[in-house]
Amino acid sequence: MDYTLDGRKYAVSASGNTITVDGKVHTMEVLSSTHSGVEFLLNNTYHTVRYVDEKGGKFELEVDGVPLILARETGLDDIVYKNTGGAGAALTESALLSQIPGKVVSVAVAPGDTVSEGETVCVLESMKMQVSVKARSSGSVRSVRAKAGANIAKGDVIAEIE
16 A cells, blocks of 8 residues: 655555665564554564554544554546546547536636646545546636536546636
8 A cells, every 4th residue: 555644645555563764674562552543562662553543544543642644545536537548648628527426525716717627627526535636738717517515426527628
């Protein structure tokens, strides 16, 4: 699984009593684990993690008393962007389509607004994860069909950008 911490991406995997972070293997022993946190030894050094909050794939933690935000990197933003015509896809239609079913969390544009390629048009929540749907090209927003709070299906038109 990939994570982002303080703007830096990390690849993490676990097996038995070892955890691998960016290719470096560490020994780990969990001493106790509850709904509020975990105590563990990492390379024979004692650490505590207290869970503060979790929202949209971002975890607010306190590690040894230091507040941190850990973000799970799913790659969904990149997949949605690519499949809605971003990153050089050759779509000639002005419709920005949803590539996943979900609930519209927020809409960042209105008819008449000008958007740049890659700018967030709306945010969808699917499987407890929030995904930004981004404009595949720069232009003027002709219409917005997504409404905050509404459920949309895969293939539904989110907005039209010309």
